[in-house]
Amino acid sequence: MTLQxxxxxxxxxxxxxxxxxxxxxxxxxDLLKAEIQLIVQPxxxxxxxxxxxxERYPPLSCRDxxxxxxxxxxxxxxxxxxxxxxxxxxxxxxxSILMDAVLESSNAVILHFTRPxxxxxxxxxxxxxxxxxxxxxxxxxxRLVRSCIAFQDESPIMAGLNL
Amino acid sequence: xVTFQRTQVVGAEFLDEHTIRFNGIQEDHIYGMxxxxxxxxxxGTILQIQGHMKRYTNFVCPQAISVLPKAVGLSLRxxxxxxxxxxxxGRKGCEHLAEIIIECGRxxxxxxxxxxxxxxxxxxxxxxxxxxxxxxxx
Numbered sequence: 001m002t003l004q005x006x007x008x009x010x011x012x013x014x015x016x017x018x019x020x021x022x023x024x025x026x027x028x029x030d031l032l033k034a035e036i037q038l039i040v041q042p043x044x045x046x047x048x049x050x051x052x053x054x055e056r057y058p059p060l061s062c063r064d065x066x067x068x069x070x071x072x073x074x075x076x077x078x079x080x081x082x083x084x085x086x087x088x089x090x091x092x093x094x095x096s097i098l099m100d101a102v103l104e105s106s107n108a109v110i111l112h113f114t115r116p117x118x119x120x121x122x123x124x125x126x127x128x129x130x131x132x133x134x135x136x137x138x139x140x141x142x143r144l145v146r147s148c149i150a151f152q153d154e155s156p157i158m159a160g161l162n163l
Numbered sequence: 164x165v166t167f168q169r170t171q172v173v174g175a176e177f178l179d180e181h182t183i184r185f186n187g188i189q190e191d192h193i194y195g196m197x198x199x200x201x202x203x204x205x206x207g208t209i210l211q212i213q214g215h216m217k218r219y220t221n222f223v224c225p226q227a228i229s230v231l232p233k234a235v236g237l238s239l240r241x242x243x244x245x246x247x248x249x250x251x252x253g254r255k256g257c258e259h260l261a262e263i264i265i266e267c268g269r270x271x272x273x274x275x276x277x278x279x280x281x282x283x284x285x286x287x288x289x290x291x292x293x294x295x296x297x298x299x300x301x
Contacts, residue, residue: 004281005175005274009266013167029270030277031296057296100269104169112167115192118220134221149230149256150223157223 005030011104013112020048021112023105027097031057036069036101040109045077052098062095069098077106135161167192171266175274181205183274185267189259194218198263200234207239207271214260230256239268 007029014022016039023038033056039049052069054062062068071088075081082103089099117137124130134157138144144151145163152158169191176184178201187198195218201211212234216225233251238244245265253261276299283290 001176001178003174004177005270005277007171007173007266007270007273009169009171011169012165014165029273031273031280057293060297108167108169111169111191111193115167118193121220147254148224148258149227150221152255155223157221 009104011108013108021109023109025101025105025108027101032097034058034065034097034101036098036105038072038102038105040077045106045109047072047075047077047102049073050102052101054097058097059095061093062097065095065098068095069102072102077109081106131157138163171263173263173267173270175270175277177274177278182210183271185270185274187263187267189263189266193220194259196257196259196263198260198267200264200267202239202267202271204271204275207241207244207268209234209237209239209264211235212264214263216257216260219257219259224257227252227257227260231260234264239271244268 007027009025009027012024014024016022019042021040021042023040025036027034032054034052034054036050036052038047040046041048050069050072052065054065058065068089072085075084075088085099085102089095089102121130121133124133138151138157138161142163146152149155150157169189171187171189173185173187176186178184181204182201183204184199184201189196197215197217199213200209202208203210212231214228214231216228219225230252233255234248237247237251241247245268248264248268249258249261252264276296280292280295283295284292
């Protein structure tokens with residue numbers, strides 16, 4: 001059966017020589033071609049530059065995307081981001097495509113920092129040591145607790161942790 | 164070099180006038196997962212869902228597949244449906260499976276619009292596509 005609609009989305013995080021992170025978010029489907037580019041500055045993870053280009057047939061509410069995206073400059077990636085972006089880019093006069101793009105780009109930045117720890121864990125062969133490392137990660141990242149099935153109270157990973 | 168990359172691909176098949184099937188794939192440097200879900204077009208209700216976890220980070224993750232049936236009956240047209248998916252499937256199962264469901268759900272209206280535009284263009288090849296799309300609520 002042929003497809004009536006196909007969407008492709010790619011998000012990339014690439015550190016720059018100056019230490020900032022360049023984040024590219026691109027979407028293409030039958031009706032929309034969209035691209036946002038963020039420059040994120042560690043350690044505060046402040047979005048210091050933001051650009052957007054929406055082509056093909058963007059919804060009318062997103063026609064001013066290249067100006068709208070400027071509202072996120074100065075915003076830092078961290079707790080409360082969803083609420084902040086809803087205030088800046090959401091609502092009846094906002095553009096949900098941009099809001100989702102910035103949230104997904106921010107998530108990619110977090111995963112950029114998460115990846116080395118996960119890779120280090122993969123080098124541990126002993127299951128008991130692997131479990132101990134996971135539990136240690138939970139102790140230092142309380143936000144992970146009950147964030148998914150692996151970290152719910154009944155999970156074997158959580159056994160005896162009292163978190 | 165690129166230190167993290169994520170790709171999402173969502174394809175939409177119209178099985179009949181009332182049913183659409185989304186096939187969503189998410190691949191990134193850490194996770195690799197897929198969702199296939201059937202949705203009733205009239206009200207956006209998820210009728211059937213299947214998932215496949217290819218790459219994940221710990222031995223408990225694959226149990227998240229057992230949580231997917233909670234998505235059946237949920238409507239993609241309800242207010243804050245995406246938050247409900249993240250709460251029911253993401254937090255109780257796996258947030259990355261939830262991300263694919265949400266992307267599939269976001270494609271519902273665009274897929275219908277795309278189908279309708281293709282049909283309208285068949286009837287009238289001179290149709291102004293932008294006018295057609297702007298005449299539809301989106």
